[in-house]
Amino acid sequence: MLNPWTMKMEQFTAFSDMERGRLDELISGKSGHFAPKDDIIADGSHSANCHLVLTGLACRYKMLPDGSRQIMAFLIPGDLCDAEIFVLKTMDHGVAAVTEATAALIPGAKMRELLRETSSLGEALWWGTMTDLGVLRERIIDHGRRTAYVRIAHLLYEMLVRYRMVELTDGDSFRFPITQTDLADATGLTPVHANRTLRKLRADGLVDFTGGVVTVLDPPRLKKVAQFNGEYLHLDRVHAGAPVGQRAGDLV
């Protein structure tokens, strides 16, 4: 059984058994357990360790002076929380658990080594960072030039692809237990309008979202209305382990 980190990065490149061993070793040290709404890393703090989500769901967020919140990204198993920790003194935003979550604590020094390696691992870490940049840019497009309807559709479709990368989908369903307030904070809408829009997506037979589980009822149609083009995820190499039809790369 591969760990989610390996699984994710192997969307980019294949690893040798030795490289896989390195990754396994890194995430099998200390780990933290977090309750919903707990900060995994607080805004303004610093840590000697890098955090990697192993189970559950987390989010990158920032509280604004007026009390409103902006969620900038959702973090699922295999995602790094704080790659900046090597070079920056403090976090310029917070990372909080959305559901119960566990995160591996990877010593900063070990991560530094990894980055400098000539093996595929260093490049895979760069790939992760570059795709994070791509996802953020896509979110800017969402907020700047897409309507609420398209924006939510886009987010849900993207999550489907990302969950499939780490094999946490069941057909076209995945567990994504966020509240509508979370959804609103992530899409830059009000909870009221997020509700109405989500409701329309349901009425249009595109998605079902009950009991914390998202089911994409008609992936090709959702992809179309979401104006989704997955190039920004750079799934150059389809993970060899996944059977045809269940690969993340098939969706982009």
Next chain:
Amino acid sequence: MLNPWTMKMEQFTAFSDMERGRLDELISGKSGHFAPKDDIIADGSHSANCHLVLTGLACRYKMLPDGSRQIMAFLIPGDLCDAEIFVLKTMDHGVAAVTEATAALIPGAKMRELLRETSSLGEALWWGTMTDLGVLRERIIDHGRRTAYVRIAHLLYEMLVRYRMVELTDGDSFRFPITQTDLADATGLTPVHANRTLRKLRADGLVDFTGGVVTVLDPPRLKKVAQFNGEYLHLDRVHAGAPVGQRAGDLV
């Protein structure tokens, strides 16, 4: 005279003379000259070289199927256009010149070496990438949770800080010759509304924007209305060369 790349990165850390020499050498190879609206790197393309803006203004953008454009970042002297080129097959967005611009072409192989170095240079490159992430996150907050007025104020104040990092400000003025359409595409507004909002900022005595030159008339007040908090730029170390009162770090 320091080059803009060195100047920018020395906001993060001080370099040795040898390290400065390395940077000088890297950007004094081949360079490209670009006319306004020319692509420096086209969406979907790939290059063996990395581009670094030396003079002029460029932008990171994406064209949408419906013909609208989203500008995701402005690139000024000292900014890297395509750090992704080492690991990704194709660009998932374009970079275009806004004004006449020159860009240094740095061989990808040389950049790779730099990244793996144990010197400060590798870390400074990481710092650059991490602050790029920070700037993008801030743009998401802009679009998601700030009004048009605050959003434009924020962008202009941020540009003031960034221009000051590379010593291209004249007091509180800087050359920023974008059209109001560019401004609209960057802030996710329509040109009409961008115009009205900019006009209001002028009427309120906060900024002047004529002849391609932005003048911040009252920096502390603009900072306040922009809800600007510059932590995300991580100007940990103020550039030693700049006199007190003219440092980028003073503004954050």
Next chain:
DNA sequence: CGGCAGGTTGAGCGGATTCAAATACAGTGG
């Protein structure tokens, strides 16, 4: 002189917000 790009202004519209209240639902304690 006409053409064109960029900037400015007006009027009406609509998507999203705000304020407010009703409903559903799980947990908790009596």
Next chain:
DNA sequence: CCACTGTATTTGAATCCGCTCAACCTGCCG
């Protein structure tokens, strides 16, 4: 077993920020 409580979802109505459509102005260049 049922009130009680708090959180999440749903719906309605009025309002407003930003958009659309449209016209007009300005400076510049061929």
